[in-house]
Amino acid sequence: MKKISLLMVFALIATVLVVGCGGGGDQAAAPAQQADSAPAAAPGPAATGSGTIEGNAKYINGDPDAVIGMDADPVCASLHPGEVHTEKVVIDDDGNLANVFVYVKSGLEGKSFPVPGTAHMLDQMGCQYKPHVSGVQVGQKLVVRNSDPTLHNVHARPKSNKEFNQGQPFQGMELEHTFDKAEVMVPFKCDVHPWMSSYMAVLEHPFFGVSSEQGSFGIENLPAGDYVLEAWHEEFGTQTVEVTIVDGDTAVVSFDFSPGATASAG
Amino acid sequence: MSSDTPFLQGIHRLAVLLAGYVVLLITAGGLVKSLEAGLSVPDWPLSYGMLNPPRWWQIENVRAEHGHRLIAGTVLLLTLALVIWIVRREPRKWVRGVALVAFAAVLAQAALGGITVLFFLPTAISVSHAGLAQLFLGFLVVLAVVTSRRWVSGESARNLAGPVGRIASLATATTVVIYLQILLGAVMRHTGAGLAIPDFPLAFGGLIPPRLDFAIGIHFAHRVGALIAATLVFWLLGRVLRYASLERVVVIPTWLLAVMVLVQGTLGGLVVLTGKAVLPNTLHVGNGALLLALSLVVTLWARRLDWVAHQQGDVAEVEVFGTRRLERAVS
The missing domain is CATH 1.20.120 (Four Helix Bundle (Hemerythrin (Met), subunit A))
Incomplete structure (x- = not known):
């Protein structure tokens, strides 16, 4: 019986040690350099053209975004006194649709573009990714920051690039990453907070934009030529439209994701 | 008959306790999958680079995954204790063999748990992790039963x-x-x-x-x-x-x-x-x-x-x- 007791004590102590020890460990990521926090604006190419695309995205009669319950982490819940909605379908009263990623899908083959020197910032703020939809260029530095007083894990799940999953247990931590292949889209998720998601396009060129809460987007400095423009939305899929760009002119396009509607260019 | 085999009450009780604890561990693993929380702690064997991440017990998914690891760590230590005890005291060679196999299984199980996290939950590894957990439980059930008083007494x-x-x-x-x-x-x-x-x-x-x-x-x-x-x-x-x-x-x-x-x-x-x-x-x-x-x-x-x-x-x-x-x- 004495040996039994000794073993039980040993097991209990081991359990307490495993459960009780905690606190400061090495941080998973070193602070990064200054980053550009503008989510959607593409850095300007080195005077490759003077054409512009302006447009609008719509979704008429859409259901409002679902409310997120953040009770799974009391800190997240405390950061939002009011309701928090998912950012999947963000529309205003006129049906203007935000978070549509618009980019030149084809027409730039054989051309190369310099990689922006500024980093792109993906922030975790209020237990949501900011921005929800964005884009970077291949080789451009991406900085992911944890601005929340709780822990997050940053889990990128690309198909062509390399998947990664890194923890950020403390507020203010940053990690750096660069994607080396073009890919539309790379989903990001936080496995700690299942409602957190973000989508990031990785492109060879800087000609992309994301629709604002007013549904508007713009792409500048395009060289003259014929292009296929694609609009991507996480719930509604993609639409494409052909557009001709003339130096100094502005082409206007619209994408309507309402049932039965299509894209148009004028 | 095994009338010469002594009844080792402590070993038997520990084996029963451990088998029950492993059912709890498997249930905790089920909770991790049910919450899809398997990658909420992205590193292994540490959790966010430390033994216990901050506020882990307050955050649902981290509580599930890290709690699963803590229970697993306790099972590993208890299994080690049981195996040492059996190897030192149990006269039946085959029982000692089962105990050693159980220990090898729990080590392999821990490794599979780590690999599946580090490689983003590949199906084959995750299923192997689930399957080996049940085999490990089976070894412990064998140990619990064959060390019981009735078993070793050879009662008709x-x-x-x-x-x-x-x-x-x-x-x-x-x-x-x-x-x-x-x-x-x-x-x-x-x-x-x-x-x-x-x-x-x-x-x-x-x-x-x-x-x-x-x-x-x-x-x-x-x-x-x-x-x-x-x-x-x-x-x-x-x-x-x-x-x-x-x-x-x-x-x-x-x-x-x-x-x-x-x-x-x-x-x-x-x-x-x-x-x-x-x-x-x-x-x-x-x-x-x-x-x-x-x-x-x-x-x-x-x-x-x-x-x-x-x-x-x-x-x-x-x-x-x-x-x-x-x-x-x-x-």
């Missing part, structure tokens, strides 16, 4: 009313089927096929799905496997009540098995009908492990009783006078 099977070998064969088949059923369930869970058939008890409104792809196929196979397992369990209960109704070592676990298999079917239905709600989904996994453990207990005892009967030359007598003895026992 006095209350048999028929060929207990038939119980043993059926119990063995039941245990194998339950294990295969658990593996099917693991494949279904880890391939996201849990709702591939969205209704219950029918499948797309009929007895058989109108079309088959991998997800629907694996889901339907799990349902068919459940029917086969339940049939075997109740068949086993009938045989136990007929041939060994006074042998508590088989009657009690078989009754429990029959009750819990009904609970398991109910939980399985609830998983579908609630759209994989966390509670029934988790309990379905934990109860599956319990079913395997109970079935294995019945199998071991049935084989033991059969062996003892053979050793004592009781088999012929039992078979010849079985009916008469049963009548006497009932009256």
